[in-house]
Amino acid sequence: MQSQEVGHPLLDNGLRETHGVNAANALMRELSITYEGDSLRIGNAIQENMTTFDSAFERSIAPTLEALGFVRSNDYFRLDGQLQQFRDKTGATFSARPDWHHVELDLYVETKSGTLNCKTTVKTAASAEARARRDCSLRGQPFGTYHMLQNQFSHSRYKQAAVQSALTPQNMIVVFAERVPYATMIAYAKVGLVAIHLDALPQYLQYIRFARRGLPVQWNLPYPEESATFVL
Incomplete structure (x- = not known):
């Protein structure tokens, strides 16, 4: 496998922004930084499959999701090997990339830190x-x-609802960092979006496991202070 002096966009671009092109290349040579495919080699050490995140929030929740069996998703949704197209209410098409994938359950997760617009x-x-x-x-x-x-x-609730409608909540779920206020959950439900919070994800995975086996189960997300429950 052939090595090359530059090749990882995050590291290369970061060094060039802070040091300039010539200085960055010199620093990479000094540290013996090379690339072999998707692997980063520093001297004799290799770091495989460098994970990238779109935000500090995504990085902060990564350990929780990884502990539950999720891996970072770096590709867009595909259908029969082709880029899957979704449609908004006017018929305009768009593509979508999930944040995480549970390979065992084939469940995709989109994580959000705040209210969807x-x-x-x-x-x-x-x-x-x-x-x-x-x-x-x-x-x-x-x-x-x-x-x-x-x-x-x-970051639109309508976009997430359109994606989820095409895939079903059993295959793609939106997960918020904190418990979503009841009124906001009602607003999401009105546009057809099913969402949960991070603390409820382990139980949701159990629901998916049973559903994958064809068992007649349902998912309940209670709001006892409102004497209400969201049922899936």
Whole structure:
């Protein structure tokens, strides 16, 4: 297997941003950093399958999900080997990439740290994001995480509901870091989205295990303070 001096985008780009291209290449040579396929070699040590995360939140919950048997998903949903296309309510198509995959149960998980926005279509989200970026630029402010959560279609309840509708909640579930307020859960349910919180995920996995075996089981997410239960 042939080694090359540069090749891992995160490490290469990070070094180049902080040191410049020439200095970065020199530093990589000094540290004996090379690549063999997807593996990183530093001297004689090899680190396999470097996991990347989209946010600090995703990195923080990784140990919990890995302990439950999930692995990081770095590919988009596919159907018969082809990139799977989903549709918003206007018929516009989009693709989607889950955060985690439970290989044994073939269950995908999308993790979220905050309330999903109400952008209904790919177009309305793109327009809202463009306006937000323009406003940030005029104010001399960065377009940060807050603006992404408020405007991007990837953080829309309608997008997640469309994906889940095509795949079913037994194959793709949205998991929030904290328990979702009851009123918000009602709002999600009204657009067809089934969601749970991280602490409920182990029990949800048990439900999926029984369902995969064809047993007649149901999933209950109780809200005792509201004398209510969400049933799947």
